[in-house]
Amino acid sequence: MKTCDxxxxxxxxxxxxxxxxxxxxATLPHGTAPAAGHIxxxxxxxxxxxxxxEEELGLSVTGLTRxxxxxxxxxxxxxxxxxxxxxxxxxxxxxxxxxxxPSARETKNVRWIDSDAxxxxxxxxxxxxxxxxxxxxxxxxxxxxxxxxQWFVDVAAIHISPDDLLRVxxxxx
Numbered sequence: 001m002k003t004c005d006x007x008x009x010x011x012x013x014x015x016x017x018x019x020x021x022x023x024x025x026a027t028l029p030h031g032t033a034p035a036a037g038h039i040x041x042x043x044x045x046x047x048x049x050x051x052x053x054e055e056e057l058g059l060s061v062t063g064l065t066r067x068x069x070x071x072x073x074x075x076x077x078x079x080x081x082x083x084x085x086x087x088x089x090x091x092x093x094x095x096x097x098x099x100x101x102p103s104a105r106e107t108k109n110v111r112w113i114d115s116d117a118x119x120x121x122x123x124x125x126x127x128x129x130x131x132x133x134x135x136x137x138x139x140x141x142x143x144x145x146x147x148x149x150q151w152f153v154d155v156a157a158i159h160i161s162p163d164d165l166l167r168v169x170x171x172x173x
Contacts, residue, residue, distance in 0.1 A: 012091065045090035068151050
């Protein structure tokens with residue numbers, strides 16, 4: 001099993017209508033999210049972002065703007081890295097081109113969603129974090145992947161109470 005490099009990128013892609021490109025993760029951790037992945041041997045966060053968009057969605061990145069990021073104690077399916085469990089995230093907004101060709105290994109149910117649907121998926125994650133939905137129910141019909149809730153809050157894409165944000169954060173560990 002690989003060891004975590006404690007670095008991750010996330011890539012928010014929107015269209016001209018303001019819809020978000022998301023998918024249900026086909027691998028752990030469960031949830032609906034934009035493209036993301038470890039930096040690993042990709043070099044810079046920008047290089048990793050371009051590679052992850054290509055690997056997961058088959059699209060080419062034509063522009064990147066850093067929108068948020070920072071250290072999060074979120075676990076992944078790898079062994080803990082030198083800094084323990086967690087990742088130093090760099091989250092970008094990306095402009096893309098090309099034909100959407102999702103990875104069957106990494107993605108399920110790739111789709112464009114509007115801000116109302118993003119909030120509905122967030123609310124589903126909150127219900128799970130509040131203990132009113134089992135892990136199996138969340139896996140079967142996921143909300144937003146818990147680590148992404150903070151990033152969407154940071155860019156004012158969703159609304160969540162501070163108490164619920166703390167509950168969701170506990171799901172990432």
